Amino acid sequence: KAGVTQTPRYLIKTRGQQVTLSCSPISGHRSVSWYQQTPGQGLQFLFEYFSETQRNKGNFPGRFSGRQFSNSRSEMNVSTLELGDSALYLCASSPLAGGPPDTQYFGPGTRLTVL
Amino acid sequence: DQQVKQNSPSLSVQEGRISILNCDYTNSMFDYFLWYKKYPAEGPTFLISISSIKDKNEDGRFTVFLNKSAKHLSLHIVPSQPGDSAVYFCAASAGGSQGNLIFGKGTKLSVKP
Numbered sequence: 001k002a003g004v005t006q007t008p009r010y011l012i013k014t015r016g017q018q019v020t021l022s023c024s025p026i027s028g029h030r031s032v033s034w035y036q037q038t039p040g041q042g043l044q045f046l047f048e049y050f051s052e053t054q055r056n057k058g059n060f061p062g063r064f065s066g067r068q069f070s071n072s073r074s075e076m077n078v079s080t081l082e083l084g085d086s087a088l089y090l091c092a093s094s095p096l097a098g099g100p101p102d103t104q105y106f107g108p109g110t111r112l113t114v115l
Numbered sequence: 116d117q118q119v120k121q122n123s124p125s126l127s128v129q130e131g132r133i134s135i136l137n138c139d140y141t142n143s144m145f146d147y148f149l150w151y152k153k154y155p156a157e158g159p160t161f162l163i164s165i166s167s168i169k170d171k172n173e174d175g176r177f178t179v180f181l182n183k184s185a186k187h188l189s190l191h192i193v194p195s196q197p198g199d200s201a202v203y204f205c206a207a208s209a210g211g212s213q214g215n216l217i218f219g220k221g222t223k224l225s226v227k228p
Contacts (some may be wrong), residue, residue: 004158035218042220043159043204056215090158101149101208101216106158 002027004093004107012113018079021110025072025093031055032074033104034066037088046089049074050097078112086114118142119207121219128226134192136222138205141186145207145217150179150190153202153221162203163190195226 005024013019025032033056034046045058049068066076072093078085088111094104120139128134138148146167151159165172165179165188172179178191192199205219 033216035216043206043216043218045215045217048215058215092158100164101147101206102161102164104161104216106151106160108156108158 004091004105006089006091006107006110008110009108010111010113012115013081014115015081015083017081018077019081019112020075020077021089021091021112023074023076023091023093023107025074025091026105029093029095029105030072031094031097032068032072033092033094034074034076035090035092036060037090037109038084038086043090046076048097055097081114083114085112087112117219118145119205119217119219121203121205121222123222124220125223125225128195128224130197130226130228131194134190134195134199134224134226136190136192136203136205136224138188138190138219139186140188140207142207142209142217143186144209146210147208148179148181148188149206149208149216150177151204151206151218152199153204159204192224195224197226197228200224200226 031050033048037043048056052068063079068074088109090109091107092104149164150162153159181188202221204221206216
């Protein structure tokens with residue numbers, strides 16, 4: 001079974017631009033969560049989607065948004081990029097929403113650099 | 116305010132010895148704790164977990180201990196191997212759901228041959 005895939009793996013943008021990151025969950029998984037990893041803050045939860053609905057949202061500004069499609073693929077969007085948005089963005093999938101946390105599998109991440 | 120803290124950014128251990136990674140938490144609502152291992156350029160990989168109703172969980176060379184009164188958990192790796200060299204993250208959740216895991220900032224473990 002293929003793992004969680006994220007595209008692109010690396011991305012360079014400039015301040016003020018917007019970016020869209022994509023995540024394809026493991027086949028059969030319907031829940032997708034997004035996390036931001038930075039050296040200063042570590043791994044922080046962004047949001048969780050299940051059946052195209054956002055179930056949980058972390059403490060991030062409205063510039064960060066996401067969505068999930070009917071095939072469970074998910075995208076996250078960051079508008080008006082700031083230097084501090086430079087981070088590794090990780091996607092994780094799990095079979096169901098609300099299940100045990102150890103059923104969650106992470107993708108390799110998208111490394112976003114904002115210049 | 117950090118709810119999950121890993122106070123040691125790095126740890127160096129000799130191969131064959133025990134590695135002990137520590138994690139403290141502040142939120143008494145946390146009822147499920149996990150350890151993840153992360154290599155560079157890869158996503159975190161689930162290692163071992165423990166529910167708050169237990170105080171120990173063992174899986175091969177890995178054992179997690181939970182001390183609820185001290186709000187402290189630790190991961191023991193015995194014996195340590197060079198392939199264990201990675202960043203280890205402690206994470207916690209409330210209500211047993213994978214949504215909104217709270218992570219520590221990680222401890223970089225180096226196991227020297």
